[in-house]
Amino acid sequence: MGKAFFPTAIWRVFRYAIWRLRGGKAPLLKPTPAQVVIREKMAALRDDHWPIEIRDFGAARVDGPPIQRSSTVARVARSASKASWQAERLAWWLERMEAKHVLELGSCLGTTTAVMAATSSRPLVVSLEGDPGLAMRSRWLIEDLNEDLNEDLNEGFGAGPGAPTDRPLRVEVVEGEFSKTLPEVVGRHRWDVVFIDGHHRADALAAQIELIRPQLASTACVIIDDIYWSKDMFGGWCSLRDDGFFSAAVDEFHHGILLKGGTFAMQNKGDA
């Protein structure tokens, strides 16, 4: 655990207290039938103690090659994957945006990828991941879900967000470092939703947004994870929120949402 961890953790708790005092509340949503199945897969991953080697391209590495470290599936699922209720909150935004094309930076084990792909419009989710083992596991998860989602669910559930249908989840996992893969894939579609969840550094975030902005659909949202992960990340979030490109910003503490186009009103703007 680095020297910076404790001051950063205290700062995060302090920011959470401010966020709550200002009326911030984490909304809990009832999971859809598809999300219930994905929750079961997540629970299995959290109990899977299979050892894995990770090539970490994230913020812990300053520059140079990725940091190699040993871990287990369970440890990664518990520490890096978004909690199911938070992933389901993202799905709520995808439903509102009627997303057809979604870009994710940081697949990890593919669990949030799956939740996003299982929204009712069955968007195409293109998900970028630097670690080859995690990229492979994300693909497995989607294949696995496509095999049994319909099997398990097609009995008795009606239409509605997340309802099982005969349409498979559409996910493409692209392996490689973001600085290489993002320029390659960003021009492929007009993105309705972009979820940025990897390389938690303000400079990396700004560079990614620079590439993504021209490729956003006329009404779109960019979800940035862990905006309170560090002072640096919070500064990066504040700069984007305040630079005038986006029409509204929503601070949900665990992630921030920047909205483009539409008739969004600036909300929950917060102070730096």
Ligand SMILES: C[S@@+](CC[C@H](N)C(=O)[O-])C[C@H]1O[C@@H](n2cnc3c(N)ncnc32)[C@H](O)[C@@H]1O
């Ligand atoms: C916090 S995890 C993503 C969690 C996932 N979105 C979820 O909700 O379950 C971040 C992932 O991004 C990947 N990553 C971080 N920085 C990267 C970079 N610069 N290039 C490629 N992958 C990167 C890591 O390997 C890790 O799997």
